[in-house]
Amino acid sequence: MPDPVLQVTDLVKRFGDFAAVNGVSFEIGKGQILGLLGANGAGKTTVINMMLGLITPSEGRIQVFGKDLAAHRIEILRRMNFCSTYTQLPGNLLVSQNLKVFGLLYRVPDLERRIDEVLELLEISHLKKRVSGHLSAGESTRLNLCKALLNRPELLLLDEPTASLDPDIADKVRKAVKRVREEDGATMLYTSHNMRDVEEVCDQVIFMHKGKILHFGTPAEIVAHFQEKSLEDVFIRVARGGDLETAKLVD
Amino acid sequence: MNPHVIQALVLRYLFLYTRTPVRMVELLFWPLVHLLVWGYLTVFLQKNTGDSFPYAITFLIGAVILWDVLFRAQQGVAIFFLEDVWSRNLLNIFAAPVTTFDYLGATYVAGLLRAAVTSTILGVLSVILYSFNVLELRWYLVPFVLNLLVFGWALGMISTALIVRWGPAAETLAWATPFFIQPFAAVFYPVDGLPVVMQAFSKALPCSYIFEGMRDVLKDGDLPMRDLVIASGLNVVYLAAAGVLFVSVLKTARDKGLLTKFAAQ
Ligand SMILES: Nc1ncnc2c1ncn2[C@@H]1O[C@H](COP(=O)(O)OP(=O)(O)O)[C@@H](O)[C@H]1O
Ligand SMILES: [Mg+2]
Numbered sequence: 001m002p003d004p005v006l007q008v009t010d011l012v013k014r015f016g017d018f019a020a021v022n023g024v025s026f027e028i029g030k031g032q033i034l035g036l037l038g039a040n041g042a043g044k045t046t047v048i049n050m051m052l053g054l055i056t057p058s059e060g061r062i063q064v065f066g067k068d069l070a071a072h073r074i075e076i077l078r079r080m081n082f083c084s085t086y087t088q089l090p091g092n093l094l095v096s097q098n099l100k101v102f103g104l105l106y107r108v109p110d111l112e113r114r115i116d117e118v119l120e121l122l123e124i125s126h127l128k129k130r131v132s133g134h135l136s137a138g139e140s141t142r143l144n145l146c147k148a149l150l151n152r153p154e155l156l157l158l159d160e161p162t163a164s165l166d167p168d169i170a171d172k173v174r175k176a177v178k179r180v181r182e183e184d185g186a187t188m189l190y191t192s193h194n195m196r197d198v199e200e201v202c203d204q205v206i207f208m209h210k211g212k213i214l215h216f217g218t219p220a221e222i223v224a225h226f227q228e229k230s231l232e233d234v235f236i237r238v239a240r241g242g243d244l245e246t247a248k249l250v251d
Numbered sequence: 252m253n254p255h256v257i258q259a260l261v262l263r264y265l266f267l268y269t270r271t272p273v274r275m276v277e278l279l280f281w282p283l284v285h286l287l288v289w290g291y292l293t294v295f296l297q298k299n300t301g302d303s304f305p306y307a308i309t310f311l312i313g314a315v316i317l318w319d320v321l322f323r324a325q326q327g328v329a330i331f332f333l334e335d336v337w338s339r340n341l342l343n344i345f346a347a348p349v350t351t352f353d354y355l356g357a358t359y360v361a362g363l364l365r366a367a368v369t370s371t372i373l374g375v376l377s378v379i380l381y382s383f384n385v386l387e388l389r390w391y392l393v394p395f396v397l398n399l400l401v402f403g404w405a406l407g408m409i410s411t412a413l414i415v416r417w418g419p420a421a422e423t424l425a426w427a428t429p430f431f432i433q434p435f436a437a438v439f440y441p442v443d444g445l446p447v448v449m450q451a452f453s454k455a456l457p458c459s460y461i462f463e464g465m466r467d468v469l470k471d472g473d474l475p476m477r478d479l480v481i482a483s484g485l486n487v488v489y490l491a492a493a494g495v496l497f498v499s500v501l502k503t504a505r506d507k508g509l510l511t512k513f514a515a516q
Binding site: 013015045046049052053054055056074075077078082084086087088089090091092093094097100101102104105106107131147 | 334
């Protein structure tokens, strides 16, 4: 594997007595896209939030670009970015104003040009002077993604970027994500409920269940391992708890 | 503190106000109402008490203007945070390369801008309507305003810390915090107008010395230097304590996942 961009070791997050993330370790090599799968509540978003420093781990270690996240948070955040279904850009600002603010926050050089580039990449150049709050769900997701790409992040965290998108727009988003990886060599962590996304975009996949990693491999390996027909079937089986022997196996 | 980051955060704030001019109404409505109420009360008292009132009663108008400096500074800080909560932008900001000091710096600037806008307008209006010129306070105006700004920032940080800790249910604190202290702050009446027990509380607030000082200056043209020194000293203590509270609440928020809970609401 190429040099790991992200290394997570024995990560645990407890909220009170409840362990939302319970001993997770993995790493992502440069230029790789790792899919994080699992039913609602599996702990995917909590993992991502810990990577962003929004939540402090109860135990374990996160290293990004070979540095400890806790000790070098700001320096690391400058080189990464994220896009999540749980956030929006301020609705009363114009698209161009929002991108300008975040471009300055991330100290993006030649900002005006970069704004045009990312809008172009996600095919929303025509929305530049629109009010952000007036965009449709698909448009606003793509705007979030524009914000996430502004600083040419070396590590990009995408939390359900295609949720609530129609198949056409979801396809455009997948293509943009792949292009960014090819052109910038960006490394990504990608969560999704859309198995099509995962099969098309991710090199490796982690299956999470109740805060633990059930299985790790390429999409094809996972399907073979669970002896199912498709990733979707694996997902359903795992979500319904029909995997307990496997869980014990991995433990 | 990184000036680029602060500039970006303040720019967002300015965009917000230029994009939605109706927000200007909120910025001006209450100070205007206060100015009119206290201004006409002053006019009424002036007509009906003759010379019997102990000193220039126009201090009520000065009080309205100076109180507003404190109030707006506090609001600038507290509303800055809430704007991001309301627009579901909080995580975008807190997951960006923004240090706590950058963030606080930006909220101070926001408070300063709010205070500057309203107090300038109130200052001009009070000359026109009541022939009261706040510049009568001469150079004292500088330490007065600085002290009120700093205390406003400290109160703003305390309000925000409580909102982070207790969630959106505590949002009203953003508006209410300054009014908790107003009765003891000697804004419209002197400290010795309060019962003795409350006077102790009053003496622990830096702004009490400023409002007392304002009345002294309007009456005698001078004030005890000691008061300014005490006010500034207290302010340093409040600002530091509020900063420590804010930082420790943010740490708790990261431990308990409070910031991300906000985003999910
Ligand atoms: N801030 C929090 N406080 C308490 N529990 C939380 C918090 N955030 C997440 N959880 C819980 O942790 C579990 C994992 O949540 P999450 O990471 O959002 O899952 P996913 O993204 O896989 O759907 C859920 O049961 C959720 O209720
Ligand atoms: Mg999630």
